[in-house]
Amino acid sequence: MNIVMSTDASALNSEGGPVVPVRPVPSPCLGWSLIGxxxxxxxxxxxxxxxxxxxxxxxxxxxxxxxxxxxxxxxxxxxxxxxxxxxxxxxxxxxxxxxxxxxxxxxxxxxxxxxxxxxxxxxxxxxxxxxxxxxxxxxxxxxxxxxxxxxxxxxxxxxxxxxxxxxxxxxxxxxxxxxxxxxxxxxxxxxxxxxxxxxxxxxxxxxxxxxxxxxxxxxxxxxxxxxxxxxxxxxxxxxxxxxxxxxxxxxxxxxxxxxxxxxxxxxxxxxxxxxxxxxxVDQIRAHCRRLSARLLSQVATLPGLKFRRIPDPAGDSGFETYFWVATPALREAFRARLEAAKIPCQQMTGTYAQYRRPYVATGRAHAPGATPFRLGASWPEPAYQVESFPRTEDLIHRFVVIPVGMDHRDEDIDYIAAVIRWAHADLRLG
Ligand SMILES: Cc1ncc(COP(=O)(O)O)c(C=O)c1O
CATH class of the missing domain: 3.40.640.10 (Type I PLP-dependent aspartate aminotransferase-like (Major domain))
Structure with missing residues (x-):
């Protein structure tokens, strides 16, 4: 991968462009980091x-x-x-x-x-x-x-x-x-x-x-x-x-x-x-909202990135920013660049395609008689198979997420934005 990260701000990458010097970024943490x-x-x-x-x-x-x-x-x-x-x-x-x-x-x-x-x-x-x-x-x-x-x-x-x-x-x-x-x-x-x-x-x-x-x-x-x-x-x-x-x-x-x-x-x-x-809660929301606005102001117009639709931006809590790239392969390449720059880019909470979970694959409840699914019939029914969810499948394999939390400061956001811009250019998404 054509990634050159350096602690030297004046260093050049292999193609002669400037690099973003790697610096540590806090782990995203919300309420628990304020326990006091x-x-x-x-x-x-x-x-x-x-x-x-x-x-x-x-x-x-x-x-x-x-x-x-x-x-x-x-x-x-x-x-x-x-x-x-x-x-x-x-x-x-x-x-x-x-x-x-x-x-x-x-x-x-x-x-x-x-x-x-x-x-x-x-x-x-x-x-x-x-x-x-x-x-x-x-x-x-x-x-x-x-x-x-x-x-x-x-x-x-x-x-x-x-x-x-x-x-x-x-x-x-x-x-x-x-x-x-x-x-x-x-x-x-x-x-x-x-x-x-x-x-x-x-x-x-x-x-x-x-x-x-x-x-x-x-x-x-x-x-x-x-x-x-x-x-x-x-x-x-x-x-x-x-x-x-x-x-x-x-x-x-x-x-x-x-x-x-x-x-x-x-x-x-x-x-x-x-x-x-x-x-x-409102203190956490205000902090994360301010940081996500700062991030968006630096990356929202990059061509080729499509940002999550927030139905009412005034009510958003701002602790995770999502954007889509064109293909799952590009998503992996984008993530690899963020990870190389030590930027966490995984969701803060487990969220799953339910049709891929083991309890759906078997249709089991804790006892056979308690299952709401018809046992004996061919299972999973189409309504629980991956082919029935083309929109969901497409959306969940192409997004990149940037979580932020209470330990992030403005300079962390500016660094994340710089790396996103760099990864975007490096992948020629513009
Ligand atoms: C959307 C959603 N619903 C319900 C729950 C269940 O909460 P708990 O983990 O407290 O049981 C979670 C927690 O992960 C969640 O993210």
Missing amino acids: DEEERLVLQVLRSKALFRYYGPDPKSPPPMVARLEREFAAMVGTRFALGVTSGTAALEVALGALAVGPGDEVIVPAWSWVSCFTAIVRVGAKPVLAEIDDTLCLAAGEITRLRTPRTKAVIVVHFQGVAADLDPLMQEARAAGIAVLEDCAESPGASYRGRRIGAYGDMAIFSFQQQKMMTSGEGGLVVTNDPRLFERAVRMHDVGQYRDFHTSQTEAHEPAFCGSQFRMAELTGAVALAQFRR
């Missing part, structure tokens, strides 16, 4: 109170505050009436699907390119995932809800991929016309907004994740939000073995019959870390 005094203070407060369980502690006169406070502040930020802390984003998906009464015989539309549990959570509640194409937003493509809807479709999961709100106007319109519920998966995008409103309040329900790699983290953790008191009550029951405690009665009266739920309650220690981190 406030997280310590709140965690210590919980430990000293000895009240580790969210619903009661040793002192009946002072109810445990952390999860309750997180829920209040989070709901206020998103603009929903209710929020419920749970143990993970995956648990939140199962709780929300359960609240929406999704079960055996139902179908749920979900982007073919998404995190593992966007698929497995649907199977866990007994329903059938129906995979949909993505588009140049890297989120669910408009038109897919209409194309894939059947009389059995109960809901659609709209994933807001990596800090960016999906194009909610057309998607909501299609879902409303189809009469199906919308579950927004905001796991990767807390605080992002669309047309002036935070995501999470557009759909019937929404979920968030606080896993280590997410914008705000408590290691593990998640949250469900909704405006609908009936769905909230059902979510509470789903996450607390069917119970609806007095704590929640003060939020909204119970009307639903009890049912067999699971146990996904958030602990106070998790709530303490998540609360401190939650209060940093």
